[in-house]
Amino acid sequence: MEFSPNIVGFACQWCTYAGADLAGNLRCKYPPTVKLIKVPCSGRVEPEYVLDALSKGADGVFIGGCHFGDCHYKEGNYKTDRRMQLISKLIQEFGFEKERFRWEWISGAEGKKFAEVMTEYTEQLKKLGPNPVKEGK
Amino acid sequence: MADKIKFGFLLTGGCAGCEMAMVDLSENLLGALEHIEVVFWAPTVADVKYKDLEAMEDNSIDLAFVDGMVRLSEHEHMVKVLRAKSKVLVAFGACAALGGIPGMANVHPTGELFQQAYKDTFSTENPEDVYPQPEYLLDGKYNLTLPAFQDKVRTIQDLVDVDYFVGGCPPHHEFVAKAVELIISGNLPPKGSWLTSGKAVCDVCKRNPANENMERVPVEHVKRTVDGHPEEKGCLLQHGYLCLGPITQGDCGASCLNVNMPCRGCGGPIPGITDYGAKAVSAIGSILGSQEAVDELMEKFPTLSKLVYRYSLPASRLKSKA
Numbered sequence: 393m394e395f396s397p398n399i400v401g402f403a404c405q406w407c408t409y410a411g412a413d414l415a416g417n418l419r420c421k422y423p424p425t426v427k428l429i430k431v432p433c434s435g436r437v438e439p440e441y442v443l444d445a446l447s448k449g450a451d452g453v454f455i456g457g458c459h460f461g462d463c464h465y466k467e468g469n470y471k472t473d474r475r476m477q478l479i480s481k482l483i484q485e486f487g488f489e490k491e492r493f494r495w496e497w498i499s500g501a502e503g504k505k506f507a508e509v510m511t512e513y514t515e516q517l518k519k520l521g522p523n524p525v526k527e528g529k
Numbered sequence: 530m531a532d533k534i535k536f537g538f539l540l541t542g543g544c545a546g547c548e549m550a551m552v553d554l555s556e557n558l559l560g561a562l563e564h565i566e567v568v569f570w571a572p573t574v575a576d577v578k579y580k581d582l583e584a585m586e587d588n589s590i591d592l593a594f595v596d597g598m599v600r601l602s603e604h605e606h607m608v609k610v611l612r613a614k615s616k617v618l619v620a621f622g623a624c625a626a627l628g629g630i631p632g633m634a635n636v637h638p639t640g641e642l643f644q645q646a647y648k649d650t651f652s653t654e655n656p657e658d659v660y661p662q663p664e665y666l667l668d669g670k671y672n673l674t675l676p677a678f679q680d681k682v683r684t685i686q687d688l689v690d691v692d693y694f695v696g697g698c699p700p701h702h703e704f705v706a707k708a709v710e711l712i713i714s715g716n717l718p719p720k721g722s723w724l725t726s727g728k729a730v731c732d733v734c735k736r737n738p739a740n741e742n743m744e745r746v747p748v749e750h751v752k753r754t755v756d757g758h759p760e761e762k763g764c765l766l767q768h769g770y771l772c773l774g775p776i777t778q779g780d781c782g783a784s785c786l787n788v789n790m791p792c793r794g795c796g797g798p799i800p801g802i803t804d805y806g807a808k809a810v811s812a813i814g815s816i817l818g819s820q821e822a823v824d825e826l827m828e829k830f831p832t833l834s835k836l837v838y839r840y841s842l843p844a845s846r847l848k849s850k851a
């Protein structure tokens with residue numbers, strides 16, 4: 393059977409989650425690989441959650457937030473961006489591929505972009521194969 | 530007075546600094562010895578052998594401490610034996626509780642570690658490339674053995690059930706006294722707890738900006754302690770030194786800050802944290818004021834994990850794939 397990646401996604405309620413909703417309304421097609429969790433702000437996503445998901449075998453972790461300047465809480469997404477750069481470095485030092493963790497700014501008007509990003513991320517993870525923590529299980 | 534508490538102490542992959550912290554209790558320890566009978570303390574203090582511990586009955590030790598991490602087959606074996614013999618097991622110090630300084634080795638493959646230790650260090654002469662072997666047949670008849678070097682550093686909890694944790698590298702003596710007192714009085718918190726105050730280093734730090742009703746401001750420049758002398762006054766984190774006081778147990782009384790060094794996290798995570806390094810990234814990431822500050826951090830700390838998990842890498846949720 394073809395490998396279908398399991399993506400844990402976090403989306404802020406003001407932008408990316410609304411974008412995902414719009415993707416649905418517009419009937420945009422994207423693979424059913426992402427399990428989306430609504431959060432008040434992308435800045436609410438603790439690095440602990442990312443590590444938790446990866447350590448439990450998620451093939452990819454995705455965080456979506458508002459574009460810079462559009463954050464409902466003014467600067468939550470700047471914090472997200474700085475933390476996530478550090479987390480990305482950290483997971484690579486632990487031997488995980490960079491692609492296992494991705495973050496994007498997708499607004500509530502960008503339903504199409506949401507579908508495109510999910511399609512592209514799924515393809516990328518398919519090429520990469522399963523999360524190495526699942527090996528031997 | 531009830532019977533004396535039967536006490537055991539095992540040093541695994543540690544430096545014996547934690548045991549020194551115990552001895553540092555001096556009069557307090559003498560007082561405690563009235564209530565305590567040492568039945569095992571190896572390999573450092575009492576003249577007992579591993580086989581003596583192996584011969585003891587299960588659950589015959591009331592209270593046992595382990596200091597050090599697990600790296601050798603010998604450590605693994607002895608920790609398991611000690612667990613079976615003990616009613617209450619305490620992981621004592623940063624190595625036992627979190628993997629400690631030796632745990633940083635987990636981002637390197639074994640081959641690289643051996644190459645460094647037995648070949649590349651400038652004081653090493655090893656022209657025949659001799660490396661430690663767990664077994665060696667000498668002269669075709671003497672079968673010599675050494676404990677086997679395992680793939681990764683592990684914490685005590687990775688192997689067996691641990692009842693209590695004590696942080697610190699080594700644990701601060703006042704705080705050891707408190708732990709010993711708690712144990713003797715029998716007033717112990719629920720199993721799995723840290724025997725600590727639960728307060729952060731910032732809470733007891735004289736440099737805390739909150740003491741002067743000042744708010745925290747974003748950090749524009751990241752500094753390392755080798756870049757110069759940290760300022761004598763004010764919060765080091767605000768000065769750009771990446772102090773981990775906000776997320777670390779402060780039973781040391783902010784020792785490092787009192788001598789102008791940033792906290793590196795030896796006290797272990799404050800309650801509620803599931804992953805020390807991830808929380809460190811969260812705290813540092815949210816105080817950095819600009820992209821330039823992020824770039825500066827990455828440049829100045831090329832192996833980020835050795836900053837954010839200096840004392841706790843093996844306890845990370847992510848197990849290293851090196």
Ligand code: SF4
Binds near residue numbers: 546597623624699
């Ligand atoms: S925690 Fe520190 S003092 Fe204790 S054994 Fe480990 S390195 Fe030594």
Ligand code: SF4
Binds near residue numbers: 786
């Ligand atoms: S961050 Fe460090 S220097 Fe600042 S208050 Fe906390 S412990 Fe003290």
Ligand code: SF4
Binds near residue numbers: 791797
């Ligand atoms: S300030 Fe931090 S690193 Fe220093 S002794 Fe206390 S807990 Fe350990």
